[in-house]
Amino acid sequence: MKIFNTFEKATILIVDDNPTNLKVLSDAISSLGWEALIAIDGENAIEEAEYAQPDIILLDVMMPGIDGFQTCAELKKKSSTKDIPVIFLTALTDQFDKVLGLVTGGVDYITKPFNLDEVLARIQVHLKLSLLTKELEIKNQELDRLVEERTQKLSLTLDKLQQSQLQLVQSEKLSTLGELVAGVAHEINNPLNFVMGNLGFLRNYINALTQHLELYHQYYPNPVINITKNAKLIELDEILIDIPKVISSIDTGLERIHNISDSLRNFSRSDVSKKAFFDIHEGINSTLIILSYRLKGNKLRPDIEVIKDYGNLPLIECYPEQINQVFMNMIANAIDAIDELCQKVADVQNNKNYQILIKTVWKQEEELLIVTFKDNGLGMSVETQKQIFEQFFTTKPRGKGTGLGLSISRQIIEEKHNGRLRCFSVLGEGTEFLMEIPVR
Incomplete structure (x- = not known):
């Protein structure tokens, strides 16, 4: 983007079908060290503006072919010329014409016959406005870039913080869970091994007692009345049948506890x-x-x-x-x-x-x-x-x-x-x- 000030060379495009106006304006502009470009109709003005990219366009309204209003409208449609300030020069004094010029995109309106000093003064004013506008646009772009950079840095920092937080939570969770599960498995195993070991002894003792009772029954088929009554009272026959089932159920439960304990230890592998x-x-x-x-x-x-x-x-x-x-x-x-x-x-x-x-x-x-x-x-x-x-x-x-x-x-x-x-x-x-x- 070209940046200028009033002491540097600016380029002014003068569009007018009157040779006298062109000569007067171009001489005055050149005397200030600016470059003056000339076009005599709207079509040439559009081509010249696209090629030379002038800083300001002085545009006559009444011209052969397309008039100044149409020319301005075409300039504002093109991305390469839409931001170039356009100052209308015309003998029309009707208020409607002035409004139409501003609506089509003009920034100012100078009535013919014009005062040369006024024209030059207005050119300087709009050069300064254009300069300030372009500087503001650059500052805005720089600000947008800085904001975007800061936003990206903050976003990256936030992502890193979240990842660090997540890793910390995960590590702490795994550590705590692993210690907890491993501790529970260890606490289960101690009494489990004790019970499983003693269950074997209990099974052997019960088998021995059952065999002993069978021997009593074999050699003393007719016990005294009190023993017979007590056997019926405690349902001795059912007890002898149920004891192996109870032992088997205890075995199943202990095996299940053992499987759970193994699963806990496998789950908490460090x-x-x-x-x-x-x-x-x-x-x-x-x-x-x-x-x-x-x-x-x-x-x-x-x-x-x-x-x-x-x-x-x-x-x-x-x-x-x-x-x-x-x-x-x-x-x-x-x-x-x-x-x-x-x-x-x-x-x-x-x-x-x-x-x-x-x-x-x-x-x-x-x-x-x-x-x-x-x-x-x-x-x-x-x-x-x-x-x-x-x-x-x-x-x-x-x-x-x-x-x-x-x-x-x-x-x-x-x-x-x-x-x-x-x-x-x-x-x-x-x-x-x-x-x-x-x-x-």
Whole structure:
């Protein structure tokens, strides 16, 4: 953009079909050190203005061909000439003509016969105005650029701050959760091992006592009346039949506690600092065992069915504890979505089968692991899907969610494992989360 002041050379285009006016004006302009360009009609004026880009145009109204008003209108239509100030020169004195000149884009109006000093003075005024306008435009552009730079810097700083905050929350959450789960598993194992060890002794003792009672019955088939009465009173025959069943039930319960304890220890593996080879299916199964109490039916819905469509996967090199945290978020969110749908359904006895489909696929040629979690719960709107991975965004009531689970999950998959986490959902039909983890 050309910047000038009144002491530098400016270019003035004079448009007039009168040779005398052209001579007088051009001589006066040249005497001030400015360059004078000449055009005798509107068509030539438009061409000259586009080529030379004058600083001001002195434009006669009454000319052969297109008049000054039309010429000005054409100049204002073109991007290359629309900002050039136009001063009308005319013998017309009608107020309507003056208004028409200003409406078509003129900045000033000088009536013929003109006073030369007045013309030069007005040219200087509009040169100064043009200068100030262009300087203001440059300042505005510089200001816009500075604002944009500051905004970008602030945005970058905010992104870094959010990432640091998210990493801090994630690290603290993983550390706290890992310590808590590992501590619970350890506390469970101590009494569990004690009970399981003593249950073996108890089983042997009961078997020995049962055999001893059978020997008594064999060699003393007719006991005294008090023993017979007491045997009927305590239902001895039923006790002897039920004792093995009770022992078997205790075995089953202890085995279940043992599986939960193993799942807790697997879930809380402390491999945060380095990658390790990990069985993805073991991680999913451990998470399902931990969340099994939430999968059970309640007053609003029946049991949630978990469908496992597992592919043949190799051990995957990853951060196991972080991957387990993603699995926990995915399955817990699926359960929440189903529960939210059940709360909105008027007829809770709709006999709908609520399901969570977990599918794993190994693409050997691409060395790519794909894991999907799909539920038939509440689903999400398009607007919600656009924000679902944003930090602190949640659709859950206050106190039910922090809005960090999915943002942390995306960071784990995409930043820690160079993968991708995507969401596909239809409101009222369900949601599917798909994660892709490249091994290399």
